[in-house]
Amino acid sequence: MEITQHLLYNLSLLLIFIFTCIFWSLKRKEPALISKRAALVCGIAAIWTCIAFAYELTDTTRFDLREVPVIIGGLYMGIGPTLSLAIILIRGLFGIDTGFFLNLLIYGSLALLLWRVYPLFWRKSSKQRIIISVSVTVLTSIATIATMEIGKMDLDRVDAYFAFLVIPALGMLITTSTIEFVRSDLQMRQQIFKSEKLAAVEQMGAAISHEIRNPLTVSKGFVQLLEKETITPDKQKEYLELIREGLDSAEQVIQDYLTFSKPTIDSLEELNVQHELSQIITILVPTANQHSVLITAQFSPSTFVLGDRQKFRQCMLNVMKNGIESMSHGGKLSIIVNKDNNKVTIEIKDTGVGMTKEQINRLGEPYYSTKGAKGTGLGMMVAFSVVRAMNGTVQITSEIKKGTIFSFQFPVNSPYS
Ligand code: ADP
Ligand code: MG
Secondary structure (H helix, E strand, O other): OHHHHHHHHHHHHHHHHHHHHHHHHHOOOOOOOOOHHHHHHHHHHHHHHHHHOOEEOOOOOEEOOOHHHHHHHHHHHOOHHHHHHHHHHHHHHOOOOHHHHHHHHHHHHHHHHHHHHHHHHOOOOHHHHHHHHHHHHHHHHHHHHHHHHHOOOOOOHHHHHHHHHOHHHHHHHHHHHHHHHHHHHHHHHHHHHHHHHHHHHHHHHHHHHHHHHHHHHHHHHHHHHHOOOOOOHHHHHHHHHHHHHHHHHHHHHHHHHHOOOOOOOOOOEEEEHHHHHHHHHHHHHHHHHHOOEEEEEEOOOOOEEEEOHHHHHHHHHHHHHHHHHOOOOOEEEEEEEEEEOOEEEEEEEEOOOOOOHHHHHHOOOOOOOOOHHHOOOOHHHHHHHHHHHOOOEEEEEEEOOOEEEEEEEEEEOOOOO
């Protein structure tokens, strides 16, 4: 079994070579595993290794796996003809003899075959590519055996047949399977990355429109109120002021979302919780009236937290709005602010439809909404990200048909603490 032994030795060298190339090319993180030039260098080096460590039957006959790098290079990179030429030249260095001319014949035909097959090769599926590679290898092996038979070489037939028919095909199977696996893995990773990026862009677009709709709807409500003729000049002034605030906040939302991808808060301010929440309540009164919802508030005076004003408002607005929307047949929205030790607790409680445990778990998932076309499923996602950025926490307790409590805790911001 001398030939088999030699070819197996050849195969292990080749596999070390090919795997090194694959892992080295993986580091490049580029769409193509390897450049044509690098493939050519690797291919020629692999061919040289094969020929150098060949089984020498006689001075003029050498058996090895040189066809494997040629076929892989030819099918995967389109460099079959060049590699075939390299084989013929390298073989020439070992002597111009019968073996050389046999090589010329076999690798000349192989070059032609690879040149024809390469353009079709990439149109095939991954499995088909492996089958084609192995088939071309077996074909080359048959050609080698044929030359062996024609030359009436003196060797162990079983050994030679096994060595030529099984080992190159096996080597090719291992190599092409690895290449295909690495390629599909790389492609998948690129696809995931791309779709993640796309989803982020889409999310941002939807979030912008969602968050702008709130202040615009509110402003629209006040415009409708202004249209009534009975309105006093004082009220008129107040409403106009609220409209201006609504528009300002819409403008601010755009600005904020342009930098929304950043999880940290950019402009930290000391926020008076009572002041901020009162403003939001004022903005929400028209919506609450539409739903026959009564809003009550209970504040612990002079409570301050540290955060970005616009984002904090956005967060509280989203949660209160959800509370109001959960009470389609009217109800009560209570806001209770407490301060103890170093924590500010903001409780937002509704008497609405409530949520199951599964629903609570899904809160904050982008696009999770039970409101059909009316919902975007982004409000809670935004709210949670604001809470996180403010080093706060949120606890949700809910009971179906009874209502929901959102309990926020933020670190207190006191100049004296
Ligand atoms: P949207 O309001 O656009 O549906 P949100 O992210 O604000 O998106 O809310 C997601 C879902 O969470 C809502 O569709 C609703 O089913 C549920 N939800 C949120 N807050 C409440 C609440 N207070 N009571 C009942 N369900 C709620
Ligand atoms: Mg919402």
